[in-house]
Amino acid sequence: MSDGSSFYITTPIFYVNDVPHIGHAYTEVAADVLARWHRQAGEDAWLLTGTDEHGQKILRTAIANGVTPKEWADRLVETAWKPLLQTVDIKNDDFIRTTDERHEVNAQKFLQHLYDAGHIYTGEYEGFYCVGCEEYKQPSDLIDGTGEFAGVQVCAIHSIPVELLHEKNYFFRMSTFADQLLALYEDNPDFVQPAAARNEVISFVKQGLSDLSISRSSFDWGIKVPWDDTHVVYVWFDALLNYITAAGYGHDDEKFSRLWPATHIVGKDILRFHAVIWPAMLLAAGIEVPRRVFGHGWLLVGGEKMSKSKLTGIAPSQITDTFGSDAFRYYFMRAISFGQDGSFSWEDLSARYQSELANGFGNLASRVIAMVVRYCDGEIPTPTVFSEDDDLIRATEKRATDAAGEAISRLAIHEAIAAIWELVDELNGYITSQEPWALAKDPANRARLEAVLFTAVRGLGTLAVLLSPIVPQATGKLWQALGGSGELTDVRIDQAWQWTGGTHVSPLEALFPRIEATVG
Ligand code: ME8
Numbered sequence: 038m039s040d041g042s043s044f045y046i047t048t049p050i051f052y053v054n055d056v057p058h059i060g061h062a063y064t065e066v067a068a069d070v071l072a073r074w075h076r077q078a079g080e081d082a083w084l085l086t087g088t089d090e091h092g093q094k095i096l097r098t099a100i101a102n103g104v105t106p107k108e109w110a111d112r113l114v115e116t117a118w119k120p121l122l123q124t125v126d127i128k129n130d131d132f133i134r135t136t137d138e139r140h141e142v143n144a145q146k147f148l149q150h151l152y153d154a155g156h157i158y159t160g161e162y163e164g165f166y167c168v169g170c171e172e173y174k175q176p177s178d179l180i181d182g183t184g185e186f187a188g189v190q191v192c193a194i195h196s197i198p199v200e201l202l203h204e205k206n207y208f209f210r211m212s213t214f215a216d217q218l219l220a221l222y223e224d225n226p227d228f229v230q231p232a233a234a235r236n237e238v239i240s241f242v243k244q245g246l247s248d249l250s251i252s253r254s255s256f257d258w259g260i261k262v263p264w265d266d267t268h269v270v271y272v273w274f275d276a277l278l279n280y281i282t283a284a285g286y287g288h289d290d291e292k293f294s295r296l297w298p299a300t301h302i303v304g305k306d307i308l309r310f311h312a313v314i315w316p317a318m319l320l321a322a323g324i325e326v327p328r329r330v331f332g333h334g335w336l337l338v339g340g341e342k343m344s345k346s347k348l349t350g351i352a353p354s355q356i357t358d359t360f361g362s363d364a365f366r367y368y369f370m371r372a373i374s375f376g377q378d379g380s381f382s383w384e385d386l387s388a389r390y391q392s393e394l395a396n397g398f399g400n401l402a403s404r405v406i407a408m409v410v411r412y413c414d415g416e417i418p419t420p421t422v423f424s425e426d427d428d429l430i431r432a433t434e435k436r437a438t439d440a441a442g443e444a445i446s447r448l449a450i451h452e453a454i455a456a457i458w459e460l461v462d463e464l465n466g467y468i469t470s471q472e473p474w475a476l477a478k479d480p481a482n483r484a485r486l487e488a489v490l491f492t493a494v495r496g497l498g499t500l501a502v503l504l505s506p507i508v509p510q511a512t513g514k515l516w517q518a519l520g521g522s523g524e525l526t527d528v529r530i531d532q533a534w535q536w537t538g539g540t541h542v543s544p545l546e547a548l549f550p551r552i553e554a555t556v557g
Contacts, residue, residue, distance in 0.1 A: 073506035087133035092272030143287035169195030418487035
């Protein structure tokens with residue numbers, strides 16, 4: 038089906054009941070870094086993000102605010118969710134809303150196809166439903182409530198009481214796909230990542246799967262079931278389909294075969310939906326399963342999963358207003374091993390900003406460029422003789438290029454940055470030990486001074502190319518100052534160390550200015 042030529046990557050589509058916090062921005066940035074990287078490696082990369090707008094959670098929020106659910110969704114999308122993409126500098130190729138006609142119509146086609154093929158039947162269900170999760174819960178998913186909910190069972194994720202629902206619904210025969218799913222995890226060990234998440238999914242499926250209730254008749258904010266308009270489609274069944282409806286399923290076959298299958302980046306809270314329900318739906322429809330599903334960890338604040346409902350939510354702009362979007366992107370990608378939980382603290386953010394971005398990278402760039410201006414009138418020297426130390430820097434440039442690319446292919450974004458940072462650290466050490474300011478004092482050392490400055494400029498250019506997906510603003514400025522040819526984002530990242538261009542440098546403003554105010 039797929040010709041395998043593209044890199045199609047997705048974020049979850051987010052609920053519009055509330056505004057985004059840094060957990061949502063974290064997922065956006067991770068997916069964007071991967072998309073930018075693959076785009077810069079010359080691949081046909083495609084980043085999809087969007088919003089999940091149906092279901093009880095949105096309906097109740099809209100009612101509480103005295104507007105229709107569509108009005109509410111429109112307001113939140115325009116004032117909060119789309120602006121988030123600017124706030125953290127996301128270069129998405131598409132933005133899908135589940136209220137888009139292209140989604141609703143083609144989701145219905147998918148459903149009708151499953152119905153015609155005998156994968157759907159009418160049944161009854163009684164269970165505990167969490168509106169926060171939009172999911173029926175098993176007794177093992179519940180914990181004892183505290184505070185105002187003391188004495189009742191609450192959802193372990195949202196800490197709110199569950200509701201006992203009894204419904205006559207349409208069901209998807211998910212249970213029949215357990216063996217095929219287990220074979221998929223077995224044959225394709227990278228399908229669910231990281232490894233701990235994969236093991237959890239396997240043991241969940243090994244316990245046996247129930248069929249899935251996929252419609253609701255007690256409210257009408259959703260996509261109508263095509264053969265029975267007294268029911269709307271269960272919000273998760275509807276939402277998961279965004280990944281294919283946005284890619285052309287049902288209306289643009291060429292696009293669909295170009296893009297599909299996708300790499301899904303999600304938080305571990307919703308891994309099962311993506312690693313179990315979603316591939317089962319696709320298997321039933323005879324569509325290829327995703328390329329992989331990566332469940333990243335949670336951002337913790339004060340030791341707890343950060344969330345709006347628990348009042349630990351931090352708006353992304355609280356960080357970017359002070360530190361800028363590059364620092365946001367760098368910090369979360371660098372400080373947290375992608376796939377693990379990570380604690381956010383203002384102290385850690387400020388410390389890394391100062392030591393790694395401002396002192397480590399920013400100062401290196403300013404100093405090297407200032408020396409080329411001062412000692413060579415801005416002209417980048419063209420030496421012919423190099424020392425062993427110079428060759429070592431070149432070797433690190435190549436090593437960083439290869440190691441970072443390899444780490445990205447495993448979605449290990451933090452390891453890629455660590456590999457690139459070896460070059461930052463080595464270049465700083467190189468400048469310190471070569472002392473170009475001392476060489477400049479004696480004209481007899483001219484050739485050596487030129488070799489050192491040339492080597493440093495080359496190293497900086499390699500850094501600009503490699504760091505471009507992570508800190509696009511700062512590297513764009515650096516690229517300009519180095520006189521690199523063309524757009525930085527067009528320079529092949531998999532050959533970063535071989536970048537060309539640059540006869541003259543131009544002055545560079547501080548890439549990461551000192552932050553004066555106390556934050557927090
Ligand atoms: O679940 N740390 O949407 P949602 C890290 N609409 N990431 C976090 C986070 C935290 N503390 N909090 C949220 C939904 N996230 C469904 C998805 S997809 C077909 C439908 C991120 O608005 C993380 O990516 O509740 C998590 O999976 C997602 O936000 C949940 O967003």
